[in-house]
Amino acid sequence: MAEPEAGQGRQMEGRARPVRLPFASTVFSQALMAASGAGLALFVLLHLLGNAAAYLGRAAFLAYARHLHGLGPLLPAMELCLLLLAATHVVTGTMLTLHNLQSRPLPYRVKAIRAASLSSRLMPLSGLVILLFLAVHVPAFRRPAGPSAELVRITLSRPGMATFYLLSLAALTSHLSHGLWSLFQTLGIVAPRYDQPLRRAAVIVSLLAGGVFMLLPLLALVWPDFLR
Amino acid sequence: MEKLIHLTLRVWRQPGPDRPGRFHDYPSGPVATSLSLLELLDLVNERLTLNGEEPIAFDHDCREGICGACGAMVDGLAHGPKSETTLCQLHLRDLADGGLVVIEPFRALAFPLIKDLVVDRSALDRIMAAGGYVSVDTGGAPEANVIPIPQSDADQALAAASCIGCGACVASCPHASAMLFVGGKVSQLACLPQGQPERARRVLAMVSAADREGFGACGNHRECEAACPKRLSLRHLARMNREYLSAR
Ligand code: HEM
Ligand code: FES
Numbered sequence: 001m002a003e004p005e006a007g008q009g010r011q012m013e014g015r016a017r018p019v020r021l022p023f024a025s026t027v028f029s030q031a032l033m034a035a036s037g038a039g040l041a042l043f044v045l046l047h048l049l050g051n052a053a054a055y056l057g058r059a060a061f062l063a064y065a066r067h068l069h070g071l072g073p074l075l076p077a078m079e080l081c082l083l084l085l086a087a088t089h090v091v092t093g094t095m096l097t098l099h100n101l102q103s104r105p106l107p108y109r110v111k112a113i114r115a116a117s118l119s120s121r122l123m124p125l126s127g128l129v130i131l132l133f134l135a136v137h138v139p140a141f142r143r144p145a146g147p148s149a150e151l152v153r154i155t156l157s158r159p160g161m162a163t164f165y166l167l168s169l170a171a172l173t174s175h176l177s178h179g180l181w182s183l184f185q186t187l188g189i190v191a192p193r194y195d196q197p198l199r200r201a202a203v204i205v206s207l208l209a210g211g212v213f214m215l216l217p218l219l220a221l222v223w224p225d226f227l228r
Numbered sequence: 229m230e231k232l233i234h235l236t237l238r239v240w241r242q243p244g245p246d247r248p249g250r251f252h253d254y255p256s257g258p259v260a261t262s263l264s265l266l267e268l269l270d271l272v273n274e275r276l277t278l279n280g281e282e283p284i285a286f287d288h289d290c291r292e293g294i295c296g297a298c299g300a301m302v303d304g305l306a307h308g309p310k311s312e313t314t315l316c317q318l319h320l321r322d323l324a325d326g327g328l329v330v331i332e333p334f335r336a337l338a339f340p341l342i343k344d345l346v347v348d349r350s351a352l353d354r355i356m357a358a359g360g361y362v363s364v365d366t367g368g369a370p371e372a373n374v375i376p377i378p379q380s381d382a383d384q385a386l387a388a389a390s391c392i393g394c395g396a397c398v399a400s401c402p403h404a405s406a407m408l409f410v411g412g413k414v415s416q417l418a419c420l421p422q423g424q425p426e427r428a429r430r431v432l433a434m435v436s437a438a439d440r441e442g443f444g445a446c447g448n449h450r451e452c453e454a455a456c457p458k459r460l461s462l463r464h465l466a467r468m469n470r471e472y473l474s475a476r
Contacts, residue, residue: 026445027407027435027472096445103337103404103444109240109251110330112304114311114400114454120447121402182448185462188470192463 026099029092034183036089041180043082044172048209051216058149058227065147090131097124119174120182126171133168149227156220165217173210177203232258233325237272239284240332241344249341251330261321265308265329266291266298268320285344291316293457296392299399300345301332306396306455314394314457334399337442338406349395351441352409356393358437359430360413362422381419388416390458397452397460403444407465408452410434415464418471428475435472 023029053064068075119126140155156162180202184190190198219226235256242249254272263271266288273283289297298315302308308318323329331345339347389412397408414431417423423430446465453462 024476025435025439025472026405026443027469028476030445030447031469031473100403100405100444100447103442104335105337106335108301108304108332108335110301110304110332114305114451116402116449116451120449123447178448185448185466186446186469188466188468188473190463190466192461195463 023092023095026096029096030186032088032092033096034186036085036092037179038183039085040082040089041176041183043085044176045209048212052212054152054216054227055219061149061152061227062147069146086134090127093124093127117178119178122174123178126175129168129171130175133164133171136164137168152216153220153227156217157224157226159221162217162221166214169210169213169217172213173206176206176209180205230260230262231321233261233320233323234258235268235320235323235326236328237268238328238330239269239345241284242333242341243282244343245341259320261319263320264291264316265302265318265320265323265331266316285342285346287346288316293317294392296394299334299394299396301330301334301399303330304332306334306400307394307457311454312457312459314392317457334395336398336404338404339395339398347395349393351443352393352395352398352406354441355406355410355434355437356413359426359433360417362417362426364422364425366422375421377420384464385416385419388412388419388460388464391456391460392458394457396455396457398443400451400455401444401446402449402451403447405446405452406438406441406443407446407468408456408460408462410438411465411468412460414468414471418467427471431468431471431475435468 023032050064050068054061071078113121141151143151156165181199184198233256237254237256238251239254240249241252256268256272259268259271266286269284269286276283286300287297289295291298293314293316296314299307300315302315302318307313307315308322310318310322313322333339333341333345334347334349335341336347338351339349341347391409391412393409395409398404398406414434417430418427448462450462452465453460
């Protein structure tokens with residue numbers, strides 16, 4: 001038999017204290033998540049195309065990177081946009097997660113799941129992993145002076161680093177597979193007829209993206225001459 | 229002959245809001261599968277009363293799936309394992325013979341426990357009071373066909389209006405969000421001409437009332453839609469989001 005436990009009625013006291021509300025409302029905060037998430041996802045897909053150049057060999061990779069650096073003042077402007085999007089997403093996501101954690105102070109002793117996917121329930125966790133990843137990845141590979149294929153090869157051929165990359169990319173895949181569908185629902189852009197196809201497309205796109213990203217550290221790990 | 233089964237009910241017992249709660253086991257003895265789970269609780273309560281013990285408190289009224297008064301978690305699912313069914317319409321034939329049946333109250337910050345399986349769902353009433361109505365003066369009953377409404381709008385409004393306010397959406401949501409409940413009413417009235425004058429004010433007021441009560445934010449887990457005894461579609465929630473964003 002279960003141990004006696006504190007009463008759920010204690011939640012009355014919880015009611016008396018104001019619940020911390022993210023921005024204007026939960027619905028508005030969700031919309032911020034969806035809009036910033038959509039922007040970030042767009043960047044991720046562009047980034048993916050750039051990385052795909054590496055599979056064409058060192059010359060193609062460097063050509064892509066030089067092209068990027070040839071954008072002039074456009075590049076820092078894009079970086080600033082990304083930083084703002086990411087900051088909005090992380091701050092709002094953290095506040096929403098804290099808000100949601102307060103909404104059921106006493107968890108169920110027995111809880112079953114009917115429809116929610118694993119990736120939807122892991123959103124805060126996969127987001128946190130992506131944040132950690134960015135904290136390592138961006139300082140390591142951001143090169144205002146110009147691109148370096150050696151840097152990429154040397155970094156990714158270290159087994160610990162490659163594993164970290166693969167785990168983080170798995171988190172990104174999971175985050176996108178729910179997020180790419182969820183954002184449409186949050187922004188109210190839905191037609192029931194296209195709901196199932198959209199859900200499937202979100203999973204397929206995120207698996208494809210995750211797979212293409214993951215190939216890079218995998219190749220660097222097993223093929224010493226990669227990008228040489 | 230009616231089929232008989234044996235069950236063990238593991239029920240959350242808690243004498244009051246500020247008293248500790250715990251699970252208690254109640255063997256059913258041989259019972260007919262045509263009984264509803266609430267009728268089995270009635271039987272258990274008769275026994276408890278005869279023994280001078282406190283009966284299990286639970287909410288119920290119509291017992292035919294239309295009023296929304298009943299509700300509890302059965303084996304971790306709001307209203308139990310049968311879909312599109314209220315707790316009162318869950319029958320023993322829907323459960324496995326010889327099994328353990330865990331019955332727990334709906335849990336949410338906004339649903340304070342009163343006793344055993346009874347929780348206070350008046351937060352939903354306060355959300356409704358914030359804007360879930362039409363207060364424009366419509367005069368006497370007009371001729372039914374004076375206001376043309378497209379059939380698809382009427383169908384959607386009717387589907388949204390089928391919410392019985394049981395709270396299963398909140399109970400099953402990982403974030404204890406009430407947004408399917410709010411979305412149902414907002415969507416219903418947004419589909420109809422009578423709802424137009426107060427359209428923007430309504431959605432803003434109802435959403436902020438839900439936030440004030442301490443319900444969580446919707447993460448589109450879709451547990452609400454799956455648990456809803458009336459199968460309210462998530463499309464109503466999406467329409468509410470749209471209404472909210474265009475009202476701001
Ligand atoms: C490349 C990076 C990222 C992309 C493309 C991305 C994309 C998305 C998208 C599309 C959503 C769905 C929004 C919705 O439901 O409407 C989402 C939700 C979420 N993201 Fe991210 N995200 C990224 C990084 C992060 C990071 C770094 C964090 C946190 C540290 C994070 C935390 C969250 C959380 C908690 C949610 C769920 C919000 C909710 O529904 O309650 N994400 N993300
Ligand atoms: S008692 Fe009325 S719906 Fe269950």
